[in-house]
Amino acid sequence: MLVSNVSLSGCAGVNSALCAGAGEGHQGGGSFRITLSPTGNLIVAVCLGFIxxxxxxxxxLVLVLFCRYKMLRSPINLLLINISISDLLVCILGTPFSFAASTQGRWLIGKGGCMWYGFANSLFGIVSLISLAVLSYERYSTMIAPTEADSSNYRKISMGIVLTWVYSLVWTLPPLFGWSHYGPEGPGTTCSVDWTAKTPNNISYIICLFVFCLIVPFLVIVFCYGKLLYAIRQVSGINASMSRKREQRVLFMVVVMVICYLLCWLPYGIMALLATFGPPGLVTPEASIIPSILAKTSTVINPVIYVFMNKQFYRCFQALFHCETPRRGSSLKSSSKLPTKAMRGGAPTGPRRSNDCLYMVASLGQPAATLPQLEASFEPTIDVTKAPSSDFNKPVVVSLVAQLDD
Structure with a gap:
């Protein structure tokens, strides 16, 4: 069996913080609370050890690649590093304590440690979530108005990173000062916000946390990547085969992002709402520990989705693994105000390099500039080597994927 009944009378010999948390004994006045069995604790410990x-x-590895290769030090990649740092802090400052508690079947570092654990894990988790939303918005805004990387871009991204930490502090500090509180959750081997207290103070905090730290980031992600996919579909008529291939690749990546986001965080949010608004004992220990573990798996999944599915990072990973210089990307990026609008006036400019990306600006009704000699594997997204059509009503469309698949 995964669960067993433990009398509250024996709590003093185990840990006072464990008994002060959620459970039927705490809220409903019952004589016992349910905890995981030794086998259940072992399974949880194995999962946490893996995570x-x-x-x-x-x-x-993400941080090593970023420090090792200058080509990765672009503004938007700083957001990926921010996500990795927050996930890394969870693995260093959070997971080891819950792992140790699961091996012993009880919380080991007291009430103060429980409050620290709940605060730190909530802070780093929300930083990661908000960073994903900021990343999606940055990719969307880059599609709308792409610019060369300069100091202003770095300042904007730096402000976005600071925003993620300030926003997270705004929502994780209140429990330390009386708006809800941190304490043991589930079987008592992890700590978080007290989901089971039925007071208006606690319920109001949990509703705000659910809306502003889970639903709002999710809506931003869906909106921004949805607009990005729509922009790619708009240029599908330029080069049907290449556009279809890119569209499928980006669609796959976006679907994976959204599914993993929901898989990691939605069960935890639902569990919190059920524990808050449901009757006492509705959320059992084994039911509560599973969403908690799923939320922690985001620290493993995020680097895979947002970094190793990124061509630029993956090329550097291959180079690091094979001890060689990373090869240049073979795709041509084009800059445009909007994917469905043409850039008018003036002769086309030559290619310019910025952060190891090649940009080409094409203007309406003008002969295209001669492309530089590229390697044989180069496959342009748009054929700008042909003379423009005599039909000047058809705009030249320049597509942009905003570094989503670089």
Whole structure:
């Protein structure tokens, strides 16, 4: 069996913080609370050990690649590094304590440690969530008005990173000052916000946390990537085969992002709402620990989705693994105010390099500039080597994927 009944009378010999948390004994006045059995605790410990180990390795590898290769030091990649740092801090400052608690079947570092654990894990988790939303918005805004990387771009991204931490602090500090509170959750081997207290103070906080730290980031992600996909579909008539291939690749990546976001965080949010608004005992320990573990798996999944599915990072990973210089990307990026609008006036400019990306600006009704000699594997997204059509009502369309698949 995964669960067993433990009398509250024996709590003093185990840990006072464990008994002060959620449970029927705490809220409903019952004589016992349910905890995981030794087998259940062992299974949880194995899962947490796997998550902590691979989350640590994956995020450390991301930081090593970023420090090793200058070509990765673009403004938008700073957001990926921010996500990796927050996930890495979870693996260092959070997961080891819950792992140790699961191996012993009880919380080990007291009430103060429980409050610290709940605060730190909530802070780093929300930083990661908000960073994903900021990343999607940055990719969307880059599609709307792409610019060359300069100091202003770095300042804008830096402000976005600061925003993620300030926003997270705004929602994780209140429980330390009386708006709800941090305490043991589920079987008592992890700590978080007290989901089970039925007071208006606690319920109001949980509703705000659910809306502003889960639903709002999700809506931003869906909106921004939805607009990005729509823009790619708009240029599908320029080069049907290439556009269809790129559209399918981006669509796959976006679907994976959204599904993994929901898989990691939606069960935890639903569990919190059920524990808050449902009757006492509705959320059992095994039912509560599973969403908690799923939320922690985001520290392993995020580097895989947002970094190793990124061609630029993957090329550098291959180069690091084979001890060689990373090869240049073979795709041509084009800059435009909007994918469905043409850039009018003036002769086309030559290619210019910025952050290892090649940009080409084409203007309406003008002969195209001669493309530089590129490697044989180069496949342009748009054929700008042909003379323009005599039909000047047809705009030249320049597509942009905003570094989504670089």
């Amino acid at each position: 902590g180990t691979f989350g640590l390795l994956n995020n450390l």
